[in-house]
Amino acid sequence: MTKPPQAGSDDTTAERLRSIPEASVARLAVYLRMLGELVEQGAETVSSDELAAVTGVNPAKLRKDLSYIGSYGIRGVGYEVSALQHRLELALGLNHRQAVALVGIGNLGHALAGYGGFSGRGFPLAALFDIDPDLVGIHINGILVEHVDAIPAVCSEREVTIGMIATPGPAAQGVCDLLVTAGVRCILNFAPVVLQVPREVELRKVDLAVELQILAFHVARRNLNGGQPSSLNGHVVNGSGGLEA
Amino acid sequence: MTKPPQAGSDDTTAERLRSIPEASVARLAVYLRMLGELVEQGAETVSSDELAAVTGVNPAKLRKDLSYIGSYGIRGVGYEVSALQHRLELALGLNHRQAVALVGIGNLGHALAGYGGFSGRGFPLAALFDIDPDLVGIHINGILVEHVDAIPAVCSEREVTIGMIATPGPAAQGVCDLLVTAGVRCILNFAPVVLQVPREVELRKVDLAVELQILAFHVARRNLNGGQPSSLNGHVVNGSGGLEA
DNA sequence: TGTTGTGAACTGTTTCACAGCA
DNA sequence: TGCTGTGAAACAGTTCACAACA
Structure with a gap:
């Protein structure tokens, strides 16, 4: 952690929550969903590389995101799935219904x-x-x-x-x-x-409408580029998500 | 513009499109929608301050966004509404149906x-x-x-x-x-x-689900802060948009 | 040994502040 | 005079690379 831990404060205080970058919060929700699936599949532990692969993010970014909630992984092993799941739920305020x-x-x-x-x-x-x-x-x-x-x-x-x-x-x-x-x-x-x-x-x-227009912009750019991917192309740009039909 | 104009190239070439930051593209779509409303209201011109106010962004950011598409406003006056609208449509690739x-x-x-x-x-x-x-x-x-x-x-x-x-x-x-x-x-x-x-x-x-969880996070943080807004609080965080019911 | 946690470098975005122009 | 367009500064977010350690 960057800041010295305050005496008597635990890892889910306002101090910590306040400092999580907005972009990380959005990804934490995605990690949480994937952990749910891993639990169903009976996984006990997961490494940052594995979790990063299934959530489509860079492993270093994932570790940094998790470091904001002070999660303790096990070096050489990975993260204990259900412990991490629990920690994420707490951090996201999902412990009481809204x-x-x-x-x-x-x-x-x-x-x-x-x-x-x-x-x-x-x-x-x-x-x-x-x-x-x-x-x-x-x-x-x-x-x-x-x-x-x-x-x-x-x-x-x-x-x-x-x-x-x-x-x-x-x-x-x-x-x-x-x-x-x-x-x-x-x-x-x-x-x-x-x-x-x-x-x-x-x-x-x-x-x-804005989502579609952003896509339209990329169609246009791609056409101008002769269909070749440019540096901006490829893979997920936005991360929000999920309403089942 | 940053780059010297290429001989014979016009302002909507691949060169220019490629260089628009992703974050700006999303906002251009929002400006475009507002311009549509301004046209309906019969406005001829609009200043960056006015357009920024109704779209909820910082005026300097708006001007910088518009500068990426090479739009020419009129110094001392503002932007000609329908000209700007047209330019935005071109930049976003809305000139042909998708x-x-x-x-x-x-x-x-x-x-x-x-x-x-x-x-x-x-x-x-x-x-x-x-x-x-x-x-x-x-x-x-x-x-x-x-x-x-x-x-x-x-x-x-x-x-x-x-x-x-x-x-x-x-x-x-x-x-x-x-x-x-x-x-x-x-x-x-x-x-x-x-x-x-x-x-x-x-x-x-x-x-x-992720959108709701992000909101839940903010509810949790707010409660921990004793209901006082923190530096991160308030106003629009995300900007995407619009499906009418 | 293999993986975490994180300083440091880098890249992208926002904001400032003001020169330049209608 | 008033507002645009834009360098430059400040800030935020991402990625790298490696020390620390189970």
Whole structure:
């Protein structure tokens, strides 16, 4: 570790968490998923080279990422799979469930609401909201769709910590404001707009149109290069991930 | 510009495209969307400060991003909105349509297939594939769902340049290989697995589970900090974007 | 011996600050 | 005068290479 350990502090204090680079956090989640698969396959230990190979990252980068959470591998051997898994869950804050609210039950919202992977991964869908009277009152996967006006009351009551916005663009800012009012401090935005939030709110964005345009850019570049890979070409560029169909 | 202009080369040559940083490409797509809205609002010109404000980036960064595509703003005035829009479209390779194939018509696949924003933005959905006999043969939004075995033939024939994978994890690699065989060189992966592709294939990933885990990490950190924003807190962290519900 | 953990070098990105121009 | 375009500085993230050690 870079810093001398504080007397009496353990390895999952705010000190440590605060210092993990954003880019590493994203990869830690990927390592965690792979460790789950390794556990199923009955693996006891895994080396940084092996784990790096299956997650598609550079082994040195993986070791550095793990060093941020102070994981102790065994030199000459590797990492104990289930111990590392546990450590990653702690570091990512997956030890307590995070209730999720989803606003906007359109095309994408339906898909998200029907996605089984949330509760399984510690993110139970606690509430669904829409503004359409035809949708309010129906159940999706056993969850009642409520009116957006109920967001503040319902979210506070059910202690929602994460909000997902899958509304049309023009409605997103209003919905976002309601979530913030309700005390939601982390928001995942699927609407194609730039949301304004107070400093203390964490906002992430998933923008399909942008993803496609980035790919289109690479198609264009490749064509200009006569189909030859350039220094920028090849392999995974982004790392985010995974909604099962 | 940094490099002396080549005689006879115009501003959208491979030379220039090759040198745009990856991070800038993602933001150019966001600027382009905002310019579209400005055009609708009848704006003639826009300054870097204004455009930066609505897209949530630093004005200097925006100007540097635009400098990569050699855009000529007018000093003392700003950028001519529609000229800039046109230049961005060229730089991002949006001047010719890119046919898109979508594989996996499950929960998410349905949502993607039903999303109207593709064709409108120059990405017509040219083919849908699934392995489920109950789905093969039906139409979604007027597009026939075909069997995955038909991927190589159909994709080559319809000159598909971009593939989207929305299958369950275990099926994704096989589908990916088929797309690559069919000559698809850009793939957007929604399945929660790490795909292996040849060097010349551009792969991007959208992973919802990871997005949520990153948010969970921030919830955890915030709680440890006693609810006070830290240096890392606040505002947009990621920038990708936009599937309307 | 084989693999971790990490300083140090490197590469890429962001921000600053200001010269240059309409 | 006001805003763009861009060197240069600062910062962040990645990769290298090797000492430390089970």
